[in-house]
Amino acid sequence: MKTTIKDIAESTGLSITTVSRVLNGKAEQYRISITTQENIKETAKKLNYVPNQFAANLKSGKSKTIALILPVLSNPFFASIASEINLLMYKHGYMTILTDCDENIDIENATLNKIQSYNIEGLLIAPSGDKYEKILYLHDTGLPVVCIDRYFEGLDIPYVATDNYAGAYSATEELIKKGHKNIVCIQGNKESSPNRQRVKGFQDALMKANITQATVQGDAFSMENGYIETMLILKGKNIPTAIFTLSNTIALGCMKALKEENIKIPEDISLITYDNSLYFDFLKTPLSSIEQPLSEISKIAVRILMAKINGEELHSTQIFLNPEIIIRDSVKSL
């Protein structure tokens, strides 16, 4: 049997009220004597008391819990974000309920429903698709919501993301600068805002350079997609001189296909990718990439969320961070 506040009350001969107040640090406020406070705290320790959050939250409505919903944790990009956010929230005294949606909108929706049952005080989400109804509903309901990485254009839901357009633009520029004109872009989840922005950046950069051919193919932020699309590219008639992959996972699949087909980077084909990885420096051909400020994204997202939770007014809640291009050796100068 777990010991409750009542046991402490009985054991000390004090009332439940007083015990609750002492244990919640409201002793001063209610003028509980030091003696009583110590007495209560001691017997709480002695009885191994652990408060029941469910009971506390039921009454107070505060859960000290937030939800973090991500498309997929096995992608290092999201894993890092999860790691940071988790730690930051912990420092703010919050628990994090995490859900990996497996890029599945149904799981996301079910989770979104379920978390409401937990009286969460905030929601941090990188949406798996472009269905915003539920999220918007929660937001309108007054729940502090912050989108991470992926967001919804035109809505006033706070978000923090990198400037995907700029990142893709500069990656493409880099290719063009090195003389590439026949470039194909392997994209990810078409329903996600980062993907749309990146594709747009890619296309606009080409257009600016008067390159009319702008092939964009693929449909998932996955290694498999990268592999398949690369194979398709290699087996086609018009093989490009460069590939731009829109995520680290896609890049991995792409490299796998290239390796199998014995195509050398950058001699035979150039490659640049969105997302950075610690491994990129050590690859056979160090991979040029667009690095997102992971740590900053997490910090700002938490900052905004906490502000919302605490009712603080923020000047701006829709934040774009600048990605950085890291030039390594995977793009050949034609």
Next chain:
Amino acid sequence: MKTTIKDIAESTGLSITTVSRVLNGKAEQYRISITTQENIKETAKKLNYVPNQFAANLKSGKSKTIALILPVLSNPFFASIASEINLLMYKHGYMTILTDCDENIDIENATLNKIQSYNIEGLLIAPSGDKYEKILYLHDTGLPVVCIDRYFEGLDIPYVATDNYAGAYSATEELIKKGHKNIVCIQGNKESSPNRQRVKGFQDALMKANITQATVQGDAFSMENGYIETMLILKGKNIPTAIFTLSNTIALGCMKALKEENIKIPEDISLITYDNSLYFDFLKTPLSSIEQPLSEISKIAVRILMAKINGEELHSTQIFLNPEIIIRDSVKSL
């Protein structure tokens, strides 16, 4: 205002009891008519009803929630495990509260305290240190607990881990087979069981081959540790012919140091590491490694946990899985 079961009761003219029963699928059991059932379900939808878990859990004591406590999510090894477990538990109808302890025993302890407040039904943990008191206490208390990857020797807490001894042994054997005699092992967290087992496997393999020199250094499963220790090795007088790193993160740090010092793998020094990575195939020198069965670990851990939660008897709850050695090109034959 959130709609409660009471609102539904009022709206339908039925009692709270009946509403609760219908909504919990206990209609048959209490012979609630189909008409009533449908009526209740419909108005529940109409009113946008979301059950309050806190209230439900308070009464029932069941939370449909488990806790997953990991040392650090940014390590792909744990990220993958988190991803899988999260999904599996979701399919079992459970929410997962995740905590990234940052390899910090204090955070772990605080978390362990806190989760009790959440009436969690199970605990999945890869301990950050070797302090088992709290975990053992929870286990003895009747809470289903399963250790992942790291476990406590001599206790009967269930665990699922890879056979770290065997993995390290075979990695070392591989080095010896290729003629290496001067090998140093860069270890991780000395307080963790995998580290101890791996070090032992390393030492035993050397002993078996009558190699008396067995240097083991370092103290963290981190890139930084790998970097520093490698630098130390390179600056020393007796430079080994091979390095065995005990994790992917350590290997990364090691490679960084080697690159900076312009030491080539495997020409100048051989390297083999514990943990596999999707990137290993694409490295400048594809890295030989010991692969752990990530997916199986997660599945079995969840299987055991669910069995415990459901009061099912299991034949064995302390499981070792076999790691696999993947030979690539990072070990030179002397």
Next chain:
DNA sequence: AATAATAGCACAAACGCTTGCGCATTTCAT
């Protein structure tokens, strides 16, 4: 027609905690 079953639902307590209010008792000022 009288009794027994069954169907269909409601009462009310309880889960462990928070909190607005209020009541003694003591201390202080005058």
Next chain:
DNA sequence: ATGAAATGCGCAAGCGTTTGTGCTATTATT
């Protein structure tokens, strides 16, 4: 000595559910 203020604490309602028990119609049985 007396009223006012301060001190120290308890009452009891209520948060939204679940659940053992029991009550009333309706139907079946003979």
